[in-house]
Amino acid sequence: MLTIKSYSVELIKDPFGIISGKRYEFILDIEVDEDDELFSENGLYLRVIYGDEETRTGIVKYEIHERTTDKFVEFDLEEDEIEAVEAFCREHLSDAAE
Template identity: 60%
Template sequence: MLTITSYSVELVKDPFGILPGKRYEFILDLEIPEDDELHSEMGIYVRVVYRSQEENSGIVKYEIRERSSDRYIEMDFEDEELAEIDSFCREHLAEAE
């Protein structure tokens, strides 16, 4: 289970209309247990691009990054963790409007 300690969300303008629907960018600060391979003393955050469309909403892409160095971490979340992130983003879309 992921623990999101803080977040920000904003509506992203898409002047070229590449993706139908609205796009949002979420920055999710995560608390990672020390025994997890993703743990970093510098902190971890996830940058999520989320698309909201009538029948087809969901995560377009995400990046796991180290907080203080902004270094990209080449790891993927498990399906349950992605489902948690998707649910969190869906619940907080209105805050960007």
């Protein structure tokens, strides 16, 4: 299981109106147990694109990166981890500067 230690969120600007609804970029500083296959001594963060539309709200895309090297990590989160991240993002949408 992962723990979100800190985060930042920004509204993604769409000056041309190409994207329906709103998109937010979350950077989540996460911690995972040492016995987890995702564990890295360099630390990890998630870059999450979260969509908020009339018909659908949720994670559009996420990426896992090593914190100190910024290297992309080719792992998928488990279903319960995705649900936890999605709930966290939904709760913190209002923190984004408009």
